[in-house]
Amino acid sequence: MKDWLRVGENLNITYDRTQEIGASGDGGRAGSLPGVVRYALIRPNAIPLRDPATGFYTDLPPAGLYQSSLLYGDGKNPLAIADYRTRTNSRYRLLGNVFAEATFLKNFKLRTDFGTDFYVAEQQQYNGQIPGDRTTLADDVKSLDKSRHRYSTMNWTNVLTYNRTIDKHEFGVTLGSEYVTFKADYLSGSRNGYDSRADQNKSLQQLNYGYNQQFSGGGLDEWSLMSYFGRLSYAYDNKYLATVNLRSDASSRFSEQNRWGYFPSASVGWNIAREAFLSDVSWLSDLKIRGGWGQLGNQEIGNYPFATIYSTANGVLQPITLGNPNVKWETTSQSNVGVDAAFLKGALTVSVDYFNRRTKDILVQLPSSYTNGDATPPYENGAKMENKGWEFNLNYRNNVSKDFSWNVMANVTTLQNKVISLYKAKEQIISAGSGQVLLRAGEPISSFYGYKTDGLFQNAAEIAAYVNKDGQLLQPNARPGDIRFVDVDGNGVIDGGDRTIIGNPNPKLLYSVGAGANYKGFDLNLFFNGVTGNDIYNEVDNIINSFDARGFNQKEDFYKNRWHGEGTSNKTPRATVQDPNNNRRNSDRYVENGAYLRLKNVVLGYTVPAPALERIGFYNARIYASAQNLFTITKYKGMDPELYTNDNVANYGDLAQGIDMGTYPPARTFTFGVQLSF
């Protein structure tokens, strides 16, 4: 436009549509779908998926098979839920931004940005009769739910910068403000009363077709954030660098007295490579020492954590969510020191960092006792936690010749996690299925909690010998082949007080390794990642690998390894439907090593030489094949050690990390492609 003024805009419009199935959990949580993998694991595989006579999915065994109800369980048919318990999500999204930037008085710049993210999300779910399912739904109750929610985020940012260089001194000042406001407008409708035609015919799965009751719902959610920030920076000869930041944020999610949070940070750097005494050192192309300290705030706590909310649904008034007006910003303070170095004209770069992150006032909805009713517990600034470790990065590139080059990269992070203190200094135990995690000061967050086992009783004499100091049997209900539990607290009985920390879901080491090579037109890239030092609590094994009276699937593993006479096993207990010893209880029996190494991605490509292309009018062409998740090396016996989804526990899903309730594994994907430019 003019020399001193720039304006610009960009606009993105997208549409996507997904079909969603249950990926984790048992579907018991409101609004969640039953986990397909979970039910594939626990359903006895002797029951056919389809009734051979009708071709329909079958839930109960078909006629003539396994008539005794003792021989089958009530696990859902995984294929049937994958086909019939799904929902369709569509999203229309508009992402736009306009800005204006003015330069004035030579060293000043003022930029204002106005952005919007607007989208409409639709969801449709039909709950019809699964053909062949044992649960027969009357037409009156078959239902269709549809929702169309509108979300908009607007942000307005203003930044004033001043930069000035005087000889070797570089100064910078930045001042800015940002305002973000979010609004979600919900609208949903549902109807019941669908006849059997609607089960078969997708075109009848619309609200209009239902004949029975209709329901509607709607609401509004809002939050906003107002921030001011400033930065001072100074550099001398690009050798000594220093920056100081201060930001203050005010969030609508906190009550007025706790609304503002102030988060300073500062960093310094010394670019040693630019010092005169290193100018002759040719093998060292770069060397920099960095140090910094800073604070950041977190306000991810739902929109109205200060308010107690009452529901009048179902004709009764009751509090459904408890508010906490005292809740305030969670703050993470991070200190780090690091060195960056480059060698061999930049072909080899190495960086090493030490970091210490302390998070205080962690925002968490701690489970609260039902003596306070069963409303959703309020957010608390519940814990203080420390994460510290080292991070190493290495990159090496070697251009061997014009036709051949290769490179490797590696990143290794060590992590030590510890809870420092807890709200009201109280330990918290959180359950996910039959698994439990513990928050205890001095221990890693979400440590697995349960009984400790000490082999199996091989014979009656061993049971009789397992007594407390008064000579009483510690496990009076045990029989040979049952698990010996450790009296950890030494009180002479096996009870809740004997539960202890039995595993740690936090990896001690996270790493990734990549390698690539180019030869003439060919390129090959590999990317591995992995973790080590963590445990997984195999919750689903509690169902399918601990033979009990429930008619669920059992793993061959149990059958082969179970105790069935003195000396046959010291790990897997006997098969007993009665289980008077409660062998099934939450114990280290289900804790497994969670380490893995996974080839996350491999790509092989070939770029067609340019002369060949020009003749047919293309500018560039590449053919490639890639594979994701090609192999995984792990000792973990469950489906997937990565456990990348967690829908286990409402409200504290992240705290129940590392508990595997039958998680949907990532797909192994093969892609073949051609990229053409013309």
Added chain:
Amino acid sequence: MAATTTISCKKELEKFPQGQLTGENVFTEANDFKLAIDGAYLPLTNRFRGAWDWENGGAIPREWVIGDVMSDDAVKGGGSLGDQEDMRRMETFSVFPENNNVLALWRYNYKGINAANTILLQDGANVPGLDANLLKRIKGEAYFLRAFYYFRLVVNFGEIPLMAPDKNLNDNTKKATVAEVYTLIESDIAQALTMLQPSYSEAADYHRATTGAAHALLAKTYLYRGQWQLCLNEIAEVEKGPYHLLDKFEDNFNGTGERAGEIIFAARHDAGIVPSQGAILNAVWAPQGKGWGFNIPTVDLVNEFETGDPRLAATVMRAGDKWVDGTTNYDPAWSPLTGLNVRKFMSNAALIDDGGTDYIYIRLGDVLLWKAECYANLDQPGPAQAALEQVRARARKYAANPATNLPAVTTNDKTALLAAIRHERRVELAFEGQRYYDLVRWGLAKTVLAAAPDADPLKGYKDYGAGWQDKNKLLPIPQREADLLGVAQNDGWK
């Protein structure tokens, strides 16, 4: 620009919940009070509990697991031996503090207490449109319900945290003694008695707590404490109320006698209302195929009935009976364990989990047997026989042969008389959630629910595991709650 944003930002940062009641605006309309007191009744109904949250004691009410399944009247049933594993652990007395039925009992009774507390913390005096008499009744109901829930908790768990903020009881980390719990119950009932009415004429209100219900609840607490004369005093107050035995026993349980005069306090269920106010237990107790097939009557219970007793057909469904729809023949094959199904409270609802029959907590038939028991214990066989005879005479009228069936009990021997009363309670009150508690308070649980050499775990026949032990007098404090509150576990469960 900076100035404008600063001025406006306070307003821009004030975002409050939309379309929902909050602590700021709740209890400012009369209707809130009405809906809140209905919320305080909710945990004693047999309605679905809103989510399939089995592990945390949600999904369905579980009181029947203790009252019926843990007794000799019923076995668990269900889809298979392991269907609801934790219920089988209750039945076989291999209860662990992690058992989700134990947690359910704790959770929902405290939920009721909290709902009552929410109301008792409101002043309500200046709420427009809230009639003073209505407010008084609502508060009276809240006191009654709190007493009701605390009684259930103290019977099941013994020492428990007392939460009654209006009486400055706020510390949930400390267990109150059993005596302290009863003190609160007595004072709550005393307050309720000054606020409740003897009956309610409106159809919408017939199920609400009355002065008669308060006297009867107090009487029951005395019965459970063995304070016979105090119990009789309260029963005398109940008898001044508008109660009489129905002509036909079965009308108490098939929906026809819900407002006819025998019921003193019941959980109300109405079928066909959206959202449902029906009993999900109607599905839980219906045979597999129609429902879930739990709470299966034992042959032992059927054998307890005297020849010709019409109460058997009203209690249990057997070969030759009609299903609740009145037309289909009941097929014993529907119930593979014993061939029997519960009849009491089952209703022919259009949706099986929307049962419309009220679930009785206290009725006159029960109270008369308390009366008999108190007099027998006070060595007054005459009035004990008279009360017992009222109950037997009603049954006898429709017996197969009234001239010979169910003869009057005439013994003056205390032991024999008490045995007759115990027998009568079993047949009169089966599947009303009483039997297990009766066995425990009579000191008979240990012998009746003993380990049996001929137990059949697959059918549940006499399957009491290692048998009832002294520690079973109380349930363990749910592990979740013991963990969160830091309260000591009950004796024997440590």
